[in-house]
Each structure stands twice: as structure tokens, then as C-alpha cells.
Amino acid sequence: MNEMTEPFRAEQRVLYGDTDSMGVAYYANYLRWFEIGRTELFRRVGSTYRRLEEQGCFLPVYEAYCRYHNPARYDDIIRIETTFSFAGKARLRFDYVLLHKDNGAVLAEGYTVHVCTDKDGKVLKPPVELKQLLKEMEEMARSEGSKK
Amino acid sequence: MNEMTEPFRAEQRVLYGDTDSMGVAYYANYLRWFEIGRTELFRRVGSTYRRLEEQGCFLPVYEAYCRYHNPARYDDIIRIETTFSFAGKARLRFDYVLLHKDNGAVLAEGYTVHVCTDKDGKVLKPPVELKQLLKEMEEMARSEGSKK
Amino acid sequence: MNEMTEPFRAEQRVLYGDTDSMGVAYYANYLRWFEIGRTELFRRVGSTYRRLEEQGCFLPVYEAYCRYHNPARYDDIIRIETTFSFAGKARLRFDYVLLHKDNGAVLAEGYTVHVCTDKDGKVLKPPVELKQLLKEMEEMARSEGSKK
Amino acid sequence: MNEMTEPFRAEQRVLYGDTDSMGVAYYANYLRWFEIGRTELFRRVGSTYRRLEEQGCFLPVYEAYCRYHNPARYDDIIRIETTFSFAGKARLRFDYVLLHKDNGAVLAEGYTVHVCTDKDGKVLKPPVELKQLLKEMEEMARSEGSKK
Numbered sequence: 001m002n003e004m005t006e007p008f009r010a011e012q013r014v015l016y017g018d019t020d021s022m023g024v025a026y027y028a029n030y031l032r033w034f035e036i037g038r039t040e041l042f043r044r045v046g047s048t049y050r051r052l053e054e055q056g057c058f059l060p061v062y063e064a065y066c067r068y069h070n071p072a073r074y075d076d077i078i079r080i081e082t083t084f085s086f087a088g089k090a091r092l093r094f095d096y097v098l099l100h101k102d103n104g105a106v107l108a109e110g111y112t113v114h115v116c117t118d119k120d121g122k123v124l125k126p127p128v129e130l131k132q133l134l135k136e137m138e139e140m141a142r143s144e145g146s147k148k
Numbered sequence: 149m150n151e152m153t154e155p156f157r158a159e160q161r162v163l164y165g166d167t168d169s170m171g172v173a174y175y176a177n178y179l180r181w182f183e184i185g186r187t188e189l190f191r192r193v194g195s196t197y198r199r200l201e202e203q204g205c206f207l208p209v210y211e212a213y214c215r216y217h218n219p220a221r222y223d224d225i226i227r228i229e230t231t232f233s234f235a236g237k238a239r240l241r242f243d244y245v246l247l248h249k250d251n252g253a254v255l256a257e258g259y260t261v262h263v264c265t266d267k268d269g270k271v272l273k274p275p276v277e278l279k280q281l282l283k284e285m286e287e288m289a290r291s292e293g294s295k296k
Numbered sequence: 297m298n299e300m301t302e303p304f305r306a307e308q309r310v311l312y313g314d315t316d317s318m319g320v321a322y323y324a325n326y327l328r329w330f331e332i333g334r335t336e337l338f339r340r341v342g343s344t345y346r347r348l349e350e351q352g353c354f355l356p357v358y359e360a361y362c363r364y365h366n367p368a369r370y371d372d373i374i375r376i377e378t379t380f381s382f383a384g385k386a387r388l389r390f391d392y393v394l395l396h397k398d399n400g401a402v403l404a405e406g407y408t409v410h411v412c413t414d415k416d417g418k419v420l421k422p423p424v425e426l427k428q429l430l431k432e433m434e435e436m437a438r439s440e441g442s443k444k
Numbered sequence: 445m446n447e448m449t450e451p452f453r454a455e456q457r458v459l460y461g462d463t464d465s466m467g468v469a470y471y472a473n474y475l476r477w478f479e480i481g482r483t484e485l486f487r488r489v490g491s492t493y494r495r496l497e498e499q500g501c502f503l504p505v506y507e508a509y510c511r512y513h514n515p516a517r518y519d520d521i522i523r524i525e526t527t528f529s530f531a532g533k534a535r536l537r538f539d540y541v542l543l544h545k546d547n548g549a550v551l552a553e554g555y556t557v558h559v560c561t562d563k564d565g566k567v568l569k570p571p572v573e574l575k576q577l578l579k580e581m582e583e584m585a586r587s588e589g590s591k592k
Binding site: 028029061063112121 | 170172175176177179180206210211212214215260269
């Protein structure tokens with residue numbers, strides 16, 4: 001199976017600058033929090049998206065979706081849970097759940113699909129490094145699952 | 149039929165601050181351009197979203213989706229085409245196509261679904277004003293279509 | 297004299313995404329509007345900042361200042377008036393006044409100072425093209441002033 | 445003396461969405477990091493800006509200044525050091541130094557000046573709570589200084 005069963009967690013506090021005049025976080029900013037989720041997922045297994053780029057592998061966004069459940073408010077801490085899976089040969093999919101850290105309420109759910117490309121936007125098969133990376137993510141997820 | 153057949157157009161230039169280090173517009177900013185699209189749609193029929201809010205009707209976002217086709221770059225002018233339809237009793241749906249103004253390339257397509265609520269987030273049926281507004285939009289669209 | 301006496305004007309509407317939960321535009325977004333001001337100033341004399349970059353001349357920001365007079369609110373149209381001057385051999389200074397289009401109230405005043413650099417951040421004297429450009433700006437300003 | 449001698453520290457990682465096509469953090473985003481600095485300063489002494497607002501005390505920005513020394517890049521961790529002082533009867537001033545966490549390079553320095561107002565923007569003297577809060581900040585700073 002390709003999908004991770006255990007999500008990784010990151011946290012981010014809602015800035016004043018993230019809110020809008022409805023008094024809640026502006027809807028586009030959830031996509032920034034999605035970015036934090038997938039970035040920290042890479043870091044967790046000892047790599048970074050920055051290093052991937054240095055090796056010539058870019059992951060531009062192909063699709064993004066968000067379903068807004070409950071508003072995030074100024075100064076709330078958002079917990080970002082991220083899982084990933086392959087979505088075809090050259091595509092990666094990340095799934096996100098955003099939770100209110102203090103009361104556990106689901107704030108939003110969504111996903112992004114990314115294509116592997118070189119610097120000029122030409123589609124590539126994911127490089128061996130990326131496949132290896134994803135394997136490590138799965139193993140880490142599995143070993144975390146078995147600890148329970 | 150509930151859906152508009154003729155989209156409304158708005159334009160926005162890509163700022164330096166909209167781009168990211170991949171040299172293209174950051175993916176979250178497309179949702180800002182979607183906002184411009186639906187805002188100008190309201191204005192076009194002689195109303196504004198601001199006035200709706202002053203009358204106690206809010207339209208928080210329930211869902212957002214974007215499919216990225218071609219990158220938008222710094223200083224490009226983006227043409228935003230917006231259509232709308234009802235998506236259930238208390239829900240409005242806006243569909244967007246973002247085009248590169250100069251060469252006509254489709255940059256992105258997407259939609260947002262909104263709920264009608266009062267100031268405290270309680271779901272409301274769309275007020276008569278909103279229904280009237282949407283009727284005017286459809287009529288304007290129809291008359292534009294017939295001019296062709 | 298190096299300073300322009302006639303400002304150039306650009307306009308931008310305040311998005312929902314520009315506001316914060318105080319119900320007014322978030323303070324960092326004024327710097328985005330400053331960017332619009334200087335960008336349109338270049339375009340006005342038949343050049344663009346994009347073209348400057350293509351010729352290897354970059355203008356990273358060295359200093360930015362803003363004094364906030366009156367809040368900008370959702371859906372307001374902001375008029376951005378921009379003037380420029382040299383601020384030393386390799387430095388350009390832009391001064392901005394942001395006005396509420398409908399009632400003329402001054403919303404903010406500020407400036408940015410920029411350094412001329414090559415692609416790698418090495419400081420350069422402004423290229424001949426830039427000096428020529430600035431001369432054109434001054435002439436345009438002068439001829440506009442004399443029309444009054 | 446009114447000024448704090450020991451700064452408070454907060455950290456924030458640079459997102460892809462914070463960068464621009466020059467490959468570095470966009471200049472307006474430094475003002476977001478300033479916000480993080482002053483927010484965490486309040487929290488450090490057991491209060492929050494959110495609570496201040498709930499008590500009817502708002503601190504809109506009156507002035508903001510930033511001097512950019514070195515570019516912040518994608519995935520860098522920024523250390524935000526914040527000090528504060530009174531700047532007149534109803535004004536607060538925060539001073540910020542942004543450092544590159546790993547190599548200690550100064551990225552930017554700046555300040556913001558804020559006015560105390562009620563919900564409707566009417567200028568107020570800082571409430572007793574705020575003065576008490578600032579006293580606690582000074583004491584904490586002093587005791588930290590004496591530990592050295």
C-alpha cells in the first residue's frame with residue numbers, strides 16, 4: 001500500500017495578518033498552512049524540500065482543495081496533520097487535516113497534488129532520492145503505528 | 149436553469165509579492181484572485197458584497213478548489229472569468245477561469261462554495277436581496293449572450 | 297533637481313484578504329501597494345521593472361517606512377501617488393502617498409529606498425538605461441506640471 | 445528608564461509563500477515577523493494581545509520602519525528579537541532585530557509605533573493593565589540581565 005497510515009504533525013499560530021475583517025483566518029491562508037505540513041513532513045525523515053530543489057527536483061502544485069469546517073481565529077494554534085501517497089507515476093499527493101490545538105476541533109481538511117519537474121517545468125519521474133524518501137516516511141509511520 | 153452562461157471578467161496584474169522563489173505566482177494567491185472575480189461579479193450588477201454584509205448577510209467559504217494549468221509570472225495580467233450558480237438552498241457556487249490576458253492561455257480553473265450566514269455564523273437561507281441579485285446577474289448574462 | 301514634482305497615480309481596491317480582524321487593511325499590505333506604485337511609475341514611461349531585471353539590473357529594497365494616517369477598509373479604492381529621486385550613487389528612493397479615492401483622505405505616507413544590484417546581489421551603479429528612464433520620468437513630470 | 449535592555453526571542457521559518465521571484469523573502473513579510481515578535485513578547489509575561497483586545501484596548505500601528513541588511517531565504521529560520529518602550533503618553537514602540545538563526549547574520553532591523561485606542565479608534569491612555577504588563581516585562585528583563 002502506498003498511503004501512510006500515521007500523519008505527521010506541525011503547529012502554527014494564527015497571526016493578526018492571517019485574519020480578515022470577518023474576524024477569522026482568510027481562506028487562502030489555509031494553503032500556506034498546507035505548505036508547512038508537507039515541508040515538515042520532509043524534514044521529519046531527514047530531508048528537506050530545499051535539498052530536493054538543489055538536486056534539480058521541483059514539486060509545483062497541480063491541484064489544491066480545501067473544505068472549511070470551523071473558523072480559525074487570531075492567536076489560535078493550528079495543528080497540521082499531513083499524510084502522503086503517490087497519485088500516479090510523476091505525482092505526489094498530500095492530505096491535510098487542520099485541527100484547533102486546544103479543543104481538537106477540525107478546522108479544515110484538504111489535499112494538494114504535485115508534479116515532479118525539472119527546473120524548466122519539464123515533467124520527470126520522481127528521482128530515486130524521492131522514492132527512497134517516501135519509503136522512509138512509510139517505515140517511520142509503520143513503526144510509529146506499531147508502538148501504539 | 150440556474151447557471152450563468154456568460155462569465156464576468158476582471159483583471160489583476162501579478163505583483164512581485166505574489167510570486168515565489170520558483171519564479172511563478174504562489175499557489176495560495178490564486179484564491180485571492182478568485183475573490184476579485186466574485187467581488188467584481190457582484191459590483192457588475194449594481195451591488196457589492198460589502199453592502200450584503202451591512203444587511204447582515206455573510207458568505208464564508210465552505211469549499212475551495214483550484215487546478216493549476218500554467219504558471220502565472222511577475223507582471224502578467226490575469227483575466228478572471230467568473231460564473232455562479234446555486235449549490236443547494238443556502239449555498240452559492242462560483243466557478244473561475246484564470247487566463248493570461250496577452251496570450252489567452254488558461255492559467256487555472258477552480259471554484260468556491262459559500263454558505264449564507266448571519267453575523268454569528270448561523271446558516272441562513274439566502275435573503276431576498278441575494279436572490280434578486282442573482283436573477284439580475286442571469287438576466288444580464290442572457291442579454292449579453294443574445295447580443296452576440 | 298533630481299526630484300519629480302508630479303506624482304504618478306495607480307489604483308487598487310482593498311480585498312477581503314487584505315483586511316484583518318480589526319476590520320481594516322493589515323499594515324504589511326501597504327508595502328504591497330507601494331510596490332504597485334513604483335511598478336506603474338516605470339510602466340508609465342514606457343519601461344517595466346521586469347525588463348530591467350531581464351537586462352541584469354535588480355532593485356532590492358534597502359529601507360521601507362510607512363506612517364499610517366487613516367485606516368483603509370474592505371472594498372475601498374486606494375489611490376497610490378508615487379514620486380522618485382536618486383538617494384546616492386547606486387540608490388533610488390520612491391515616495392508614496394496613499395489616498396482614499398472617494399473622499400480624498402490621506403491613508404498613509406511612506407518611502408522605500410532601493411539599491412541597484414546584479415543578479416548575485418553585487419551593488420552596481422545604476423545602468424545608463426535606468427538613468428535615461430529617470431530622465432524621461434522627470435521630463436514627463438515637468439511637461440505635466442507646465443500644462444497646469 | 446523606560447526601555448527594556450533584554451530582548452525576547454521568537455522564531456519563524458521562511459515559507460515558500462514568503463519568498464518572491466528574486467529568491468528571497470518579500471519585503472512586506474518582515475512586518476508579519478515583527479508582529480510575531482511583539483505578540484510573543486506579550487505572551488512571555490503571561491498576557492496576550494488577544495486579551496488586551498477583549499478588555500477593549502487596541503494597538504493599531506501608527507508607524508513602521510524596516511532596514512533590510514541581508515536576504516532571508518526559503519526554509520531559513522529567523523530569530524526575532526523584540527524590545528519595547530513607551531513613545532509618549534498613548535504610544536508604544538517595539539524595536540526588532542531579525543537574525544539568521546544558524547549563522548547569526550543580521551537580516552533586518554526595524555520598529556513599529558502603536559497607539560492605544562478603543563474599539564472605535566478613539567485614542568486612549570494605556571490602561572492600567574498595559575502599564576502593569578510593561579512593568580512586568582521590564583522586571584523580567586532586569587532579572588534576566590542580572591543573571592549574566
